[in-house]
Amino acid sequence: MDRTAQQQPPTAQHDPPESDTSASQAEPSESDGVETGADAVVAALEAAGVDDLFGVQGGAIMPVYDALYDHDELNHVTMAHEQGAAHAADAYGIVTGEPGVCLATSGPGATNLVTGLADASMDSDPVLALTGQVPTDFVGSDAFQETDTTGVTQPITKHNSFAQDPDTVGDAVGTAWALANDGRQGPTLVDLPKDVSLAETTSEPDSPETPDTYSPPTEADEVVVRAATEALEATQRPVILAGGGVIKGEACDRLRSFAREYEIPVVTTMPGLGSFPEDDPLSMGMAGMHGTGYANLALANCDFLLGVGTRFDDRLTGGVETFAPEAEVAHVDIDPAEMSKNIFADYPLVGDARRVLDQLDDAIATGPDLTEWHETCKRWVETYPLEYEMPDSDPLKPEYVVETADAVTPEETIVTTGVGQHQMWACLFWEYTEPRTWVSSHGLGTMGYGLPAAIGAKVAAPETEVVCFEGDGSLLMTIQSLSVAVRENLDITVVVLNNEAIGMVRQWQDGFFEGRHMASEYGWVPEFDTLAEAFGARGFRIDEAEDVEATLTAAHEYDGPAVVDAHIDPEENVYPMVPSGGDNARFALNDEQLEGLE
Numbered sequence: 001m002d003r004t005a006q007q008q009p010p011t012a013q014h015d016p017p018e019s020d021t022s023a024s025q026a027e028p029s030e031s032d033g034v035e036t037g038a039d040a041v042v043a044a045l046e047a048a049g050v051d052d053l054f055g056v057q058g059g060a061i062m063p064v065y066d067a068l069y070d071h072d073e074l075n076h077v078t079m080a081h082e083q084g085a086a087h088a089a090d091a092y093g094i095v096t097g098e099p100g101v102c103l104a105t106s107g108p109g110a111t112n113l114v115t116g117l118a119d120a121s122m123d124s125d126p127v128l129a130l131t132g133q134v135p136t137d138f139v140g141s142d143a144f145q146e147t148d149t150t151g152v153t154q155p156i157t158k159h160n161s162f163a164q165d166p167d168t169v170g171d172a173v174g175t176a177w178a179l180a181n182d183g184r185q186g187p188t189l190v191d192l193p194k195d196v197s198l199a200e201t202t203s204e205p206d207s208p209e210t211p212d213t214y215s216p217p218t219e220a221d222e223v224v225v226r227a228a229t230e231a232l233e234a235t236q237r238p239v240i241l242a243g244g245g246v247i248k249g250e251a252c253d254r255l256r257s258f259a260r261e262y263e264i265p266v267v268t269t270m271p272g273l274g275s276f277p278e279d280d281p282l283s284m285g286m287a288g289m290h291g292t293g294y295a296n297l298a299l300a301n302c303d304f305l306l307g308v309g310t311r312f313d314d315r316l317t318g319g320v321e322t323f324a325p326e327a328e329v330a331h332v333d334i335d336p337a338e339m340s341k342n343i344f345a346d347y348p349l350v351g352d353a354r355r356v357l358d359q360l361d362d363a364i365a366t367g368p369d370l371t372e373w374h375e376t377c378k379r380w381v382e383t384y385p386l387e388y389e390m391p392d393s394d395p396l397k398p399e400y401v402v403e404t405a406d407a408v409t410p411e412e413t414i415v416t417t418g419v420g421q422h423q424m425w426a427c428l429f430w431e432y433t434e435p436r437t438w439v440s441s442h443g444l445g446t447m448g449y450g451l452p453a454a455i456g457a458k459v460a461a462p463e464t465e466v467v468c469f470e471g472d473g474s475l476l477m478t479i480q481s482l483s484v485a486v487r488e489n490l491d492i493t494v495v496v497l498n499n500e501a502i503g504m505v506r507q508w509q510d511g512f513f514e515g516r517h518m519a520s521e522y523g524w525v526p527e528f529d530t531l532a533e534a535f536g537a538r539g540f541r542i543d544e545a546e547d548v549e550a551t552l553t554a555a556h557e558y559d560g561p562a563v564v565d566a567h568i569d570p571e572e573n574v575y576p577m578v579p580s581g582g583d584n585a586r587f588a589l590n591d592e593q594l595e596g597l598e
Helices: 021-025 037-047 062-068 082-096 108-112 114-123 149-156 169-181 194-198 222-234 244-248 252-262 293-301 353-363 371-383 398-407 421-429 450-460 472-478 481-487 503-512 528-535 545-557 591-597
Strands: 052-055 075-078 100-104 127-133 159-162 187-193 238-242 266-268 283-286 304-308 328-333 347-350 414-417 466-471 492-498 538-542 562-567
Touching (some): 037 169, 037 187, 037 194, 052 082, 062 127, 062 194, 075 450, 075 481, 082 108, 082 127, 082 472, 108 114, 108 149, 114 149, 114 187, 127 149, 127 169, 149 159, 149 187, 159 169, 169 187, 187 194, 222 304, 222 328, 222 347, 222 353, 238 252, 238 293, 244 252, 252 353, 266 293, 283 293, 283 421, 293 371, 328 353, 398 492, 398 545, 414 450, 421 466, 421 492, 450 472, 450 492, 466 472, 472 492, 492 528, 492 545, 503 591, 528 538, 528 562, 538 545, 545 562
Parallel strands (some): 052 075, 052 100, 159 187, 238 304, 328 347, 414 466, 466 492, 492 562, 538 562
């Protein structure tokens, strides 16, 4: 076969019009209706009610961007890197509850999205990715910037498709948006060959709909509901474990009323922060490897565990054989695949979290008497409080920085983070009372997530304060996103908890690798306040505790992106801590206790 002939450009591109003086001098006008596959893609986004997009231009996706030119109602945020576009879209979806949309070109553009899509997949976050692709005639020929995008992303997307027809491409995008949004949320992707985007069509896409074959469960089996409520009525030490699915399922109000009606203590997972207010007397805080001691003790000693919207991952459970060992487990989740995957469910309640909680409430005849259990939980809270030593002089404690940032910002402030020690301090020392105010990377643990996520969160909620906690190591992975925050004049505050190290790695090396600090300590990092000024943001620096409140207040009050370089104690570790795979009831509160658990 003649390889050169095989790779001739597709014929779908429009031929240039014949010379016409009047036409060449006419002002460009907005097109009416759909004329190309790219127009259909944009029309599908509009039909889905999409307002904002995050992306990076490139050759194969250029037809879609050209179609966006006349659609000012669609706000496009040009990111500095495609990974940042995916994280921004992910955060947008967390804050709004509906899919965030990211765009990238073929080849490296698409592969740069992979980390963000894998992150969204692990956390069940709604994201729609649109990627350019080489023309269909070139696919398989190793053309310039060709990658098998659907093949690469198939394991990390809820659904993906390769567009083959300009008449159906709009509906393909609408279907992908609907699938990202409905049931168990997650990332979807549509790969858009350039010839399909450029080809002529007048086919208007319908409103986004999932396929007829897609039917996520709504109500749990009534027999299982009755059995679960009978067990709950007989319990003496019940606990509700609220996961991220409570928030995604819009079930927070229902869970709060359920817990309060029957006075059941509530523990949250890290993705579930904000699902139940941490200032409520029933709140036991976050459980898991770095959860509160009292949350982990409540789980370890309960006799009935109602897990709602949680996948019981290893960072939550520790060793599965020691997790809630005395409890009967009722598990509420919309995805049947999660039932008994990690923790055996005595009562598998497959359905929508809000509806299943209604079913349980309707079926309960009499709530249990939990007076003694409340006293026990209260004693644990008093015995193992979250605390840290605050020296009279240096070094600066990161916990104090987080607590002070919480104090000087409004209650509904959105917190985003990267991954590392700073993430855990932000979990533990900021008080979360509302859903969709905690935005972080959980299952994948993606360093650098915080700053692009702050951009997505701010675009999603422009009237809400956004504070991003980052570590110096984490921030350096996506710091180019600061240029986007400056260009878009986004009023976000980035607080760098700077210990000149990949702090969590250094902590693990101290705890489990005899203190051998291999590739975890930098010894030198940029001056982030000075770097912020070079980007056009406002830079601040904190070295002493006495400057924390005033500096954070000034950064908060600055109208635009601000970066606070807080130089913290480089030896400060995150506690409580449970060794990986350990018994969560045997948690360490300091270095000496951790040594005893090894």
